[in-house]
Amino acid sequence: MPDSRIAVAVVGAGPAGLLLGHLLQRAGIESVVVENKSETHVIERVRAGVLEQTTVDLLTEVGLGARLAREGLRHEGLSIAFGGRRHHIDLAGLTGGRAITVYGQNEVVRDLIAARRASGAPLHFDADAVGVGGLDTARPWLSARIGGVERTWSCDFIAGCDGFHGVCRPSIPPALVASSERTLPYAWLGILARAAPSSRELVYCRHDRGFALFSMRSPEITRLYLQCAPDESLDAWTDDRIWHELGLRLRTDDGWCPNEGEIIQKSVTPMRSFMIEPMQHGRLYLAGDAAHIVPPTGAKGLNLAVADVWRLSQALEAHYRRGTDDHLRTYSARSLERAWRVQRFSWWMTGLLHRDASGDWFDARRQLADLQYLVSSPAARTSLAENYVGFPLA
Numbered sequence: 001m002p003d004s005r006i007a008v009a010v011v012g013a014g015p016a017g018l019l020l021g022h023l024l025q026r027a028g029i030e031s032v033v034v035e036n037k038s039e040t041h042v043i044e045r046v047r048a049g050v051l052e053q054t055t056v057d058l059l060t061e062v063g064l065g066a067r068l069a070r071e072g073l074r075h076e077g078l079s080i081a082f083g084g085r086r087h088h089i090d091l092a093g094l095t096g097g098r099a100i101t102v103y104g105q106n107e108v109v110r111d112l113i114a115a116r117r118a119s120g121a122p123l124h125f126d127a128d129a130v131g132v133g134g135l136d137t138a139r140p141w142l143s144a145r146i147g148g149v150e151r152t153w154s155c156d157f158i159a160g161c162d163g164f165h166g167v168c169r170p171s172i173p174p175a176l177v178a179s180s181e182r183t184l185p186y187a188w189l190g191i192l193a194r195a196a197p198s199s200r201e202l203v204y205c206r207h208d209r210g211f212a213l214f215s216m217r218s219p220e221i222t223r224l225y226l227q228c229a230p231d232e233s234l235d236a237w238t239d240d241r242i243w244h245e246l247g248l249r250l251r252t253d254d255g256w257c258p259n260e261g262e263i264i265q266k267s268v269t270p271m272r273s274f275m276i277e278p279m280q281h282g283r284l285y286l287a288g289d290a291a292h293i294v295p296p297t298g299a300k301g302l303n304l305a306v307a308d309v310w311r312l313s314q315a316l317e318a319h320y321r322r323g324t325d326d327h328l329r330t331y332s333a334r335s336l337e338r339a340w341r342v343q344r345f346s347w348w349m350t351g352l353l354h355r356d357a358s359g360d361w362f363d364a365r366r367q368l369a370d371l372q373y374l375v376s377s378p379a380a381r382t383s384l385a386e387n388y389v390g391f392p393l394a
Helices: 015-026 041-045 053-061 064-069 106-119 239-250 302-322 331-353 361-376 378-389
Strands: 004-011 031-034 073-075 078-082 085-089 101-102 127-131 141-145 148-162 178-194 204-207 213-217 221-228 262-277 284-286
Touching: 004 015, 004 127, 004 141, 015 031, 015 106, 015 178, 015 262, 015 302, 031 141, 041 106, 064 106, 064 262, 073 262, 078 361, 085 378, 106 284, 127 148, 148 302, 204 239, 213 239, 239 262, 262 331, 302 331, 331 361, 331 378, 361 378
Parallel strands: 004 031, 004 148, 078 204, 148 284
Antiparallel strands: 073 101, 078 085, 127 141, 141 148, 178 221, 178 262, 204 213, 213 221
């Protein structure tokens, strides 16, 4: 098939790539979105479920907020639990009314796919042999095998939204970037359960047996996490053992604990951080997990990806509408400023709440002192609230 011509080639149809395609479509900029996984796989991956106020506002502004408004669970606070007590953090009261909304990443992806399909813009799943090239030229290209047919798109720009294991970041010469990865000595055992949430808001718990998190996905589905070893075998975690451990870690002195129910999914999520600088090379621009990964404790991964693609869409719109590339030139620097702020917060939350794998007495006492300061200081609570609900896009 002859080469196709497109303004922007988007590699990856996760939330970052799909949202970028949507933003470009609204701006009248043609794009193609190509994904090497199946549509079912992309939708059914259970990932993030907490949307910052900034993310909710953006999705609503660009016409993706109808189902979010109906089904999303707005939370104006959360609890930090330790020593058998829950301590409420008034997110909205500390941030002038800003809050978070529980709405699964898979639901965001469903909404984005529906919007893309409704627009008629090209979207391809199950692509084989995806590759990019010509990044230093005026006409980079994206190639892929779609339904057994070789396709090549000549484009102005390529957006690498294909995650940590994608093809875009490795296409940058290693000598031109700096990267760093930090792997934490523990992981999260996560479950979805058919159980009505026993709390209206999230509960983060620091316990001597390890971290635990109470969350939810809907009024009927609870999402829960336990700190575990990175090499933990799911076979060793029977349903009974999971509920027993959750009860030990999350139960508070007032009798609160999560409701139990049928466990419909369980998985182990490693804890790590990754950063690359810069986030652009030639006419390739990285966004989301292709450029940075943060520990999940602060619920920032999806929200940071949304900020990236909003910023990139603004830069591309300035290029096509006003002929200025100032925002494209500064895309990496501006994105990294936010990414490092999020990285700092995610590491702080992680270190605050997880049991040190070495069982060090000093670190345990330091954690408790930090937690006691947090719940007793208006300034400390405000800092947590501001970071958790998210800063305005810039």
